Amino acid sequence: LKSFCYEPCKPTLGYLNNKNSLLCFPGKEYAKGDSRYISSDNFTVCMETLTAWTWGPLSVWTVVAFLHNKPYRFILQLVVSVGQLYGDVLYFMTAFRDGFHHSPPGHPLYFWFYFVFLNSLWIVIPSLLILDACSQLAAAQSGADRLQPRPQPRPGDQPTSRPASLPPLTRTSGKVKAT
Numbered sequence: 499l500k501s502f503c504y505e506p507c508k509p510t511l512g513y514l515n516n517k518n519s520l521l522c523f524p525g526k527e528y529a530k531g532d533s534r535y536i537s538s539d540n541f542t543v544c545m546e547t548l549t550a551w552t553w554g555p556l557s558v559w560t561v562v563a564f565l566h567n568k569p570y571r572f573i574l575q576l577v578v579s580v581g582q583l584y585g586d587v588l589y590f591m592t593a594f595r596d597g598f599h600h601s602p603p604g605h606p607l608y609f610w611f612y613f614v615f616l617n618s619l620w621i622v623i624p625s626l627l628i629l630d631a632c633s634q635l636a637a638a639q640s641g642a643d644r645l646q647p648r649p650q651p652r653p654g655d656q657p658t659s660r661p662a663s664l665p666p667l668t669r670t671s672g673k674v675k676a677t
């Protein structure tokens with residue numbers, strides 16, 4: 499399983515540097531802002547493998563669910579968005595704890611644009627989608643609650659339920675006491 503999931507996603511400095519294809523260019527360019535992508539950093543390899551194999555297919559399923567107006571579409575939106583937000587928070591926190599030594603701190607293009615701005619989008623957009631999903635799910639639950647009639651208490655029913663181990667309450671002259 500390790501060779502199936504890890505090895506294809508394991509970029510190495512020699513591999514990317516020796517490739518001149520157009521497909522390698524974005525990775526080589528982004529690595530100037532975060533060298534973890536070409537140094538086979540354990541966290542980055544694991545997180546990107548999870549993203550590719552889990553969040554990618556779930557994102558496609560979410561789009562299909564929205565296109566077909568499926569009732570579970572906002573649940574998928576919430577799950578994918580929380581996963582993306584969690585991954586990006588970990589991504590920033592590991593870089594912070596490492597002292598940003600994988601990035602050229604202060605560089606206007608590589609640090610502030612590539613590393614901070616582009617990755618901040620993965621915090622802002624999922625956060626907005628989480629709020630939207632929660633709002634939609636809350637509205638759906640409110641609608642479902644309005645459709646279901648609430649059981650009405652019958653005359654003589656106690657207003658609150660009491661455990662069977664407690665004696666029943668009785669009324670005597672306007673006061674409630676246990677019998």
